[in-house]
Amino acid sequence: MAHVVRSVRDILTPHFGEQVTTVACSLALRGRQPLPPIVRHSKLPGSVVRMALLILIQHGLVVHFDQTERSGRIATYYTLLTDRVFLRPRFPRYIHAAKSMFKEEGHHIATTILLHGRLSLKDLLAHPDSVFLDSAKLRDTFVHMVHQRFLLGGDSKASLSKLDVQLHKEREQVAALGLMPSAKDMRQLQASREAQMQEELDNAVMVGMKRKPGTSSNEYGAKAYKAFEVDMNAKFTLNFARFDTYFLREAVITYTTVKINVTAGDLLRQIMTMIDTAALASSSSATTHTVTPAQVAHQLPVTDLPMDYVEFQVDLPQKVADYMDLLDGIDVLVKDTNKDVYAVASPTQLKTLLQQQYLVRHIESRFGKYAARIWRALHVKGGKLEEKQIATVTMLPVNEARSHCYAMVQEGFLEMIPVAKSADRAPTRSFYVLSQDLAKAARNVHAALHQALCNAAERLAIVSKTVETELGASLEARKRAARRQAVIHAMAGGEDPSQVEEVMLEGEELDEVQEKYETAQAQLRAAILRMDRDLLLFE
Secondary structure, three states, X not given: OHHHHHHHHHHHHHHHOHHHHHHHHHHHHHOOXXXXXXXXXXXXOHHHXXXXXXXXXXXXXXXXXXXXXXXXXXXXXXXXXXXXXXXXHHHHHHHHHHHHHHHHHHHHHHHHHXXXXXXXXXXXXXXXXXXHXXXXXXXXXXXXXXXXXXXXXXXXXXXXXXXXXXXXXXXXXXXXOOOOOOHHHHHHHHXXXXXXHHHHHHOOOOOOEEEXXXXXXXXXXXXXXXXXXXXXXXXXXXXXXXXXXXXXHHHHHHHHHHHXXXXXXXXXXXXXXXXXXXXXXXXXXXXXXXXXXXXXXXXXXXXXXXXXXHHHXXXXXXXXXXXXXXXXXXXXXXXXXXXXXXXXXXXXXXXXXXXXXXXXXXXXXXXXXXXXXXXXXXXXXXXXXXXXXXXXXXXOOHHHHHHHHXXXXXXXXXXXXEEEOOOOOOHHHEEEEEXXXXXXXXXXXXXXXXXXXXXXXXXXXXXXXXXXXXXXXXXXXXXXXXXXXXXXHHHHOOOOHHHOOOOOOOHHHXXXXXXXXXXXXXXXXXXXXXXXXXXXXXX
């Protein structure tokens, strides 16, 4: 909990200042609270705390819920969403992704919405910075980002705690069944809840959109959202989950490019784009979308897929099928042999694939290449091997394999499982099998990355404060030292010390001091972005 509070303080202080950060740290330390305890613990005036809560709610960092207490009084409880706070170091990546997909208009939309928390299309067009862009292009890009789910609309209930609302609704549903509900009633209640959740997922009309005037009800043969337009007054925020999915997709494409070649990466990008387009146009989220090699070959230009042999240029579908078989071999695609169709692996499988790749690199940098070889051997052989088996598979000496295994066991990357040779399970008649637990290793790496990210954020805050407060003092001290040295030289030469003028530092010295702190800040920011990129794989 202590490092969570530290992280909240270091992340929010540069964005909102000390007062808002104090309120957020109070919520992070003590959990959900009504207004009076927040005022008492933060030691701030009530008006300042209310304004800080409004700012945090505006940016989606705090949710609230009205609860009736035993006395009959209605109290509003506020909860800090620490997961949303930890997404703020990822904002530069969100802005860069919006610019790469939607050009300058997307960059402006993402930057403005992140700056204000939530914004409507009407407010965006009226923003002072929007005058430098074409209004029609800006409007079209905004609508396109809404249709692609990169922007998420919010209504009047967007700031309510979804968990509290769901628990309150379920409590009312259970109370309506009476004191002794039957098993049939509980099954019907569960079925109705699942049907309602599926209906919300399959709803093609997103929040923040309204029906176009003059649209008849028989126009739903095409895409459902074509009959609706973006409400000019609806507030929109960035859909962070959608951007994280985009980052995961790019990481998988990079992995494929390194594993096979650039052509396989481009082909996988085309397949993912086709499946994403079909998923957005579909009215059901439960449908698994597939593609065939012929469909991919039809959408892919010939110039984007180089051929190994000139005489096989006409057989493009077969070449695409061969590459898709390769993608199936590295567990990026899943093939249905009965129908000869392919689907992209689930996000959980893709994350597991990327986690395994990261863990191999991490273990190699920490324990050496022989330890990484042992880790890969355990992964291939099912995760459980004995010491002599590990030495045989990895072709390492037994003593060296044992030392590397024990080092990884000590750090929590491997486990030793006792296997008894006799029924009495005596320790003298037992041997140990080394087991690889990918989930536990992922949790350990996630905790280590999170701690390192907290330390880097804290260090960046210290360096930034040093630049603001101590840089001027350091320059003044250097000036005094230079003037004192000039006075000493004047006295040694027999001159009057009072006639020594103010000594100014040279421009090179000033640039050297400034460059020192700027380099430290740039390195820390790059480290935070790099660790946050790796942290995304383990969330």
